[in-house]
Amino acid sequence: xxxxxxxxxxxxxxxxxxxxxxxxxxxxxxxxxxxxxxxxxxxxxxxxxxxxxxxxxxxxxxxxxxxxxxxxxxxxxxxxxxxxxxxxxxxxxxxxxxxxxxxxxxxxxxxxxxxxxxxxxxxxxxxxxxxxxxxxxxxxxxxxxxxxxxxxxxxxxxxxxxxxxxxxxxxxxxxxxxxxxxxxxxxxxxxxxxxxxxxxxxxxxxxxxxxxxxxxxxxxxxxxxxxxxxxxxxxxxxxxxxxxxxxxxxxxxxxxxxxxxxxxxxxxxxxxxxxxxxxxxxxxxxxxxxxxxxxxxxxxxxxxxxxxxxxxxxxxxxxxxxxxxxxxxxxxxx
Numbered sequence: 001x002x003x004x005x006x007x008x009x010x011x012x013x014x015x016x017x018x019x020x021x022x023x024x025x026x027x028x029x030x031x032x033x034x035x036x037x038x039x040x041x042x043x044x045x046x047x048x049x050x051x052x053x054x055x056x057x058x059x060x061x062x063x064x065x066x067x068x069x070x071x072x073x074x075x076x077x078x079x080x081x082x083x084x085x086x087x088x089x090x091x092x093x094x095x096x097x098x099x100x101x102x103x104x105x106x107x108x109x110x111x112x113x114x115x116x117x118x119x120x121x122x123x124x125x126x127x128x129x130x131x132x133x134x135x136x137x138x139x140x141x142x143x144x145x146x147x148x149x150x151x152x153x154x155x156x157x158x159x160x161x162x163x164x165x166x167x168x169x170x171x172x173x174x175x176x177x178x179x180x181x182x183x184x185x186x187x188x189x190x191x192x193x194x195x196x197x198x199x200x201x202x203x204x205x206x207x208x209x210x211x212x213x214x215x216x217x218x219x220x221x222x223x224x225x226x227x228x229x230x231x232x233x234x235x236x237x238x239x240x241x242x243x244x245x246x247x248x249x250x251x252x253x254x255x256x257x258x259x260x261x262x263x264x265x266x267x268x269x270x271x272x273x274x275x276x277x278x279x280x281x282x283x284x285x286x287x288x289x290x291x292x293x294x295x296x297x298x299x300x301x302x303x304x305x306x307x308x309x310x311x312x313x314x315x316x317x318x319x320x321x322x323x324x325x326x327x328x329x330x331x332x333x334x
Contacts, residue, residue: 019053019056019057020057022053023050023053023054023057026046026049026050026053027050029046029050030046030047030050030066033046033047034069039073039076039077040077041077041079041081041082043073044070044073044074044077044079044082044085044086045082047066047067047069047070047073048066048067048070048082048085048086048089050066051063051064051066051067051070051089052089054066055089055092055093055096058285058286058287060093060096060097060287063089063093064090064093064094067086067089067090067093068086068090070082070085070086070089071083071086071087071090074086080113080116080117081113081117081119083113084109084110084113084114084117084122085110087106087107087109087110087113088106088107088110088126088129090106091103091104091105091106091107091110091129092129094106095129095133095136097289097326098136098289098290098326098327098328099326100133100136100137103133104130104133107126107129107130107133108130110126111123111126111127111130114126120153120157120162121157121163123153124150124153124154124157124163124169127146127147127149127150127153128146128147128150128169128172128173128176130146131143131144131146131147131150131173131176132176134146135176135179135180135183138183140180140183140184143176143180144177144180147173147176147177147180150169150173151170151173154169154170154173168200168201170196170197170200171196171197171198171199171200171201171211171214172197174193174194174196174197174200175193175194175197175211175213175214175217177190177193178190178191178193178194178197178214178217178218178221179217181193182217182220182221182224185224187221187224187225190221191218191221194214194217194218194221197211197214198211198214198215201214212237212238212241212251212252212255213251215234215237215238216234216235216238216251216254216255216258218234219231219232219233219234219235219238219255219258219259220258222234223258223261223262228262228265228266231258231262232259232262235255235258235259235262236259238251238252238255239252239255239256239259249282250286250288253279253282253283253286253291254279254283254291256275256278256279257275257276257279257280257283257291257294257295257298259275260272260273260275260276260279260298261298263275264298264301264302264305269302269305269306272302273299273302273303276295276298276299276302277299279295280292280295280296280299283295289322289323289325289326289328290322290323290326290328290331292319292322293318293319293322293323293328293331294319294331294334296315296316296318296319296322297315297316297319297331297334299311299312299315300312300313300315300316300319303315319331319334320332
């Protein structure tokens with residue numbers, strides 16, 4: 001039964017990405033290991049590697065199945081680190097599907113094991129992802145608390161020489177604070193933390209480039225302030241980046257969508273409609289239900305302005321169904 005659940009039709013070889021090819025190769029090795037009855041730590045790591053490959057290809061169901069198998073084997077073989085890593089992987093996939101409460105339960109269980117192992121680096125990683133999840137849950141006081149816990153721990157480890165190459169970590173943590181304070185309407189404080197995030201990203205990024213995610217969130221901040229000219233400036237800095245890395249593809253897509261919102265405000269309806277169509281198509285490939293719902297809401301508003309009432313109604317109805325399926329109240333309201 002477990003093996004049958006992992007059967008996914010491969011894409012034609014010519015259209016496969018390197019990640020898809022790696023996933024296909026990995027799943028073959030996992031099947032062989034299961035047939036051989038392997039329960040060693042190396043096999044657990046192999047299963048989790050394959051789980052993450054499915055996750056990055058947006059096949060969360062298969063990713064969870066694999067991580068659950070890794071969890072079972074880890075428990076049987078008394079491999080605590082494997083158990084914690086499997087719990088973490090399951091939690092990330094639940095979070096990706098907007099199942100925040102169950103995600104947080106898995107994160108807490110993973111963090112408890114990491115603490116028993118006294119692995120401060122993995123505890124630090126868990127604090128960061130928990131903070132990020134609280135942002136998605138709009139529980140901003142908890143998000144700030146967990147972020148500062150992470151910053152304090154990271155600073156302590158760094159001063160003791162036990163944390164190297166920490167720029168990526170710090171720019172993510174300060175970016176989180178910027179997002180929280182944007183949502184709370186504390187714009188000056190948000191800009192201060194985004195500025196700190198960009199400083200760290202220049203240290204970490206390729207050839208000193210700023211992090212495109214932070215630039216996107218600064219654009220959102222100015223949009224919240226109704227300074228659409230400034231918002232547009234930051235969005236353009238993201239979408240005009242040459243050779244944008246694959247890891248930024250989701251950021252690029254949502255930025256394209258929100259850039260289209262500024263075009264609507266300036267009356268550039270045709271270009272906005274085209275960009276929203278591109279963004280919607282890409283978000284569907286990501287299976288990003290919240291992102292799809294938000295894009296449909298914007299499209300519905302645009303088509304209502306254009307007196308395309310039938311299209312606007314269908315888009316709003318689809319947005320409501322999607323938002324209700326993940327309990328996204330804000331999107332349902334809109």
